[in-house]
């Protein structure tokens with residue numbers, strides 16, 4: 001059963017943990033692009049293994065950092081001529097920029113627009129811990 | 145290649161030893177260095193007031209025969225409202241050969257270094273880094289103990305928030321220290337991550353934590369005192385109870401080794417009784433003085449003049 005036709009050329013974001021599809025959709029700002037997009041929720045007949053899927057037709061510059069912060073179950077399929085030409089398993093990103101705000105209130109990044117910190121992954125037990133390139137404080141990321 | 149000094153890690157141990165050597169050379173014969181920075185301009189940008197540090201740098205530059213421009217606090221600068229640090233630095237670096245900056249925001253000197261045409265020295269960014277304090281501590285230890293290696297060092301007071309202590313601990317660990325004695329109240333213990341860092345990277349160094357200085361003072365070659373701020377305590381009673389234990393006085397000094405030295409980054413609040421100022425083991429005023437000489441050496445390095453002139 002397929003509610004929506006498969007795409008010809010584009011990206012399929014597959015195996016999104018059930019319930020997180022909408023979050024991924026918003027974080028990627030898919031509501032602001034021109035491409036044809038589909039969000040499928042609760043896909044799969046097996047009760048325990050339902051998942052969400054997002055399909056994007058055409059060219060789209062996918063930000064893997066965002067996916068890695070939200071859900072590492074995700075696999076990304078690149079589609080050309082209705083065939084999967086590449087499968088990418090999403091991982092927690094080692095470096096993150098833009099998506100995180102430094103939690104140190106004394107950090108220069110809060111008061112100067114030029115200071116755009118890069119965060120480096122320094123720990124991931126339970127929650128992700130990222131160190132700010134400016135003040136070196138560790139910010140905990142809970143993207144759930 | 146242009147170099148900046150943003151954190152102590154920006155210098156290798158060999159570079160630190162060379163700075164100390166030249167700092168000591170200047171100390172012995174300051175006259176020989178007068179004029180080596182003639183024609184050079186230091187931009188001294190203090191976005192937050194710190195009289196002591198500013199004067200130390202200003203004095204260093206003047207003793208080298210250079211000139212100084214700048215401001216002593218952000219209220220007198222164009223940076224007060226609106227202007228980005230990047231713009232201030234871009235412009236100031238056209239007017240000068242070297243920038244020394246202090247800023248209340250952590251990471252500001254790193255940002256400045258990305259937009260500067262000349263070397264930037266961090267003279268303190270919030271509670272983050274203060275590399276020239278570390279250099280000052282090192283030249284003092286070297287001056288009085290002849291070597292940086294193999295010492296038993298007692299760090300006393302606020303070991304939790306005092307990040308200059310953290311960088312001294314990390315640096316001294318790389319100079320093969322024998323033992324660190326960490327003397328602080330429970331509220332101000334050295335953070336867990338640093339203890340872990342020492343354990344993983346320098347397992348050969350013995351670490352001992354203590355509550356009372358009098359229990360351990362006899363072991364220390366170096367007694368490094370820090371400021372304890374009242375605000376760090378949860379209540380007044382705790383502060384009063386503990387404050388005496390962290391006051392270094394004549395009585396405690398009687399138990400200290402004859403060849404020990406007492407250091408303090410200054411200004412002191414009430415960690416060191418005035419009565420021990422005359423004790424030959426008290427070197428904290430000399431420490432400030434040596435701070436000027438190590439800064440002179442550092443300025444020479446950054447400007448590539450004097451001993452650092454290209455041959």
Ligand SMILES: [Zn+2]
Nearest residue numbers: 102107132135
């Ligand atoms: Zn930060």
